[in-house]
Amino acid sequence: MMNSAKFDYSGANVLVTGGSNGIGYAIATAFRDAGAHVTITGTRADGVYDSDFTGLSYRQLDIRDAAAIEATAAALPKLDVLVNCAGQAKFNEYEPEAFADTIAVNLTGSFRMANAVLAQLKASRGSVINIASMTSYYGMAMIPGYGASKAGVLQMTKTLAEAWASDGVRVNAIAPGWVETNMTAPAQGNPDFDAQIVARTPMKRWAKPAEMAGTVLFLCSDAAAFITGVTVPVDGGFSAVM
Ligand SMILES: NC(=O)c1ccc[n+]([C@@H]2O[C@H](COP(=O)([O-])OP(=O)(O)OC[C@H]3O[C@@H](n4cnc5c(N)ncnc54)[C@H](OP(=O)(O)O)[C@@H]3O)[C@@H](O)[C@H]2O)c1
Numbered sequence: 038m039m040n041s042a043k044f045d046y047s048g049a050n051v052l053v054t055g056g057s058n059g060i061g062y063a064i065a066t067a068f069r070d071a072g073a074h075v076t077i078t079g080t081r082a083d084g085v086y087d088s089d090f091t092g093l094s095y096r097q098l099d100i101r102d103a104a105a106i107e108a109t110a111a112a113l114p115k116l117d118v119l120v121n122c123a124g125q126a127k128f129n130e131y132e133p134e135a136f137a138d139t140i141a142v143n144l145t146g147s148f149r150m151a152n153a154v155l156a157q158l159k160a161s162r163g164s165v166i167n168i169a170s171m172t173s174y175y176g177m178a179m180i181p182g183y184g185a186s187k188a189g190v191l192q193m194t195k196t197l198a199e200a201w202a203s204d205g206v207r208v209n210a211i212a213p214g215w216v217e218t219n220m221t222a223p224a225q226g227n228p229d230f231d232a233q234i235v236a237r238t239p240m241k242r243w244a245k246p247a248e249m250a251g252t253v254l255f256l257c258s259d260a261a262a263f264i265t266g267v268t269v270p271v272d273g274g275f276s277a278v279m
Contacts, residue, residue: 056079060216100123190210212271242273
């Protein structure tokens, strides 16, 4: 296979919420390696993680905290790309408080963050990327709040795309299949579950976080200048089959 997809983000300013880990970290480092100035957020006050943050600017952000979102937006007077990657799934989402908490992080947090940086994105004619999921399309009994939030992310992507198109701001999403991250560590560690995922995925494997990044860089680039409101599955064929 040829390695032919290269994007140049020299001078671009990018914010990746949830960039401290997993898919967000992989997207952040891909933008950095393409020349962008990248700010990442995580939940830790000290910003100390196992990953190498060289060339990335770290900020603490709890995406449930509206004032903290405003402060993050205010600290970034120029912005070309927002990637809403902060997310959670909880095992107790049949408790209404836990259900609401996951909606607050995955859906309301993404909405607030996008609104908070809208002025900057209008100025740059920039892009928002949201992170949907296979649970945007399919039920998963274990995590009702997560599924509701990710279905909402898909719909919100369409709505904001329409609302902001006249301002030159594009809004798209990716829907990852099963990706090896901290969030899915319990599933990876369960041999029966792992076997079900591999069997259900036509490419017969999990994805690496880095495999999510190329589609994001494409969607934010001039190569995708007429694409808005879409959610692109990056799923090894998972959503193509019954
Ligand atoms: N892994 C998959 O198979 C998969 C599939 C579809 C969609 N997704 C989505 O991809 C995104 C990234 O998930 P991941 O798999 O990479 O998981 P991850 O490694 O656990 O990363 C989650 C990120 O979100 C941050 N975060 C969690 N709660 C937060 C909060 N309340 N406020 C702000 N940030 C918060 C985490 O910060 P800390 O590092 O400080 O904890 C971390 O940076 C999520 O939206 C997830 O739903 C994942």
